[in-house]
Amino acid sequence: MNLRSKVWQPFAILSGGIFAAMLAFSPMGVEARPPWIGGNGATDVPMHDLASRYQFLSADLQPENGEVSIELINTMDAPITYQLVGDTQARRLRPSEAVMLTSVEPPTTLNIYRKDGGLLSAIAEETDDPSKVQIMVNPTDELEGDERAIWINEEGEVFVN
The missing domain is CATH 1.20.5 (Single alpha-helices involved in coiled-coils or other helix-helix interfaces)
Structure with missing residues (x-):
């Protein structure tokens, strides 16, 4: 030495x-x-606990037969593209149009974006149907308000990020 x-x-x-x-x-x-x-580096923390630590709960659904419905509403003057990860290909939603996504099995993620790169604000609202959520997509000028992903966990909790 x-x-x-x-x-x-x-x-x-x-x-x-x-x-x-x-x-x-x-x-x-x-x-x-x-x-x-020591250990393998993995934790025993369920995924829904991790999401709830970093995001606020936007809606709380009660899946019916393990499924929920998502009504996506584009309130903007520009088209948006959306994709239910693992379930659909990327699809386009024209200005002032809506689409109903049914038989969605949580956990799932809905990604949304604008082709022109503009900022989006997504608002999740519960409906009279406890297994359905309404997502309204609005334009925003604030970078902190840019939300492009909606995550629904196994229990039906909806998080917008």
Whole structure:
């Protein structure tokens, strides 16, 4: 062992220990260990718990026979493109038109975007039918208000992001 390694060895051990301690816990209190600290790096936190920690609940549905319906309404003067991930191809919705997506099995994600890259605001509203949500897509000028994904978890909770 040369002089350089003797000088840097305590620093490397100390910094490695601090780095490992910092990685052992996330700010949300969920254990998130990298593989070299033990375990396989996975957590036992259900996906719906993670979403609810980062987003606000927009609507709460009661799936009927494991299915929900989504009414997507384009209130803008520009067409939008939408896709129910894993269920549909990308489809276009013209200005001031609506579409009803039925027999949707949660968990699912609905992505929306404008071809011209304009900002979108999506508002999820519950309806008289407890298994149906209405999504109104509006233009917005605020970057913080740009929402392009609607996620519905297994329990029917709707999150807009």
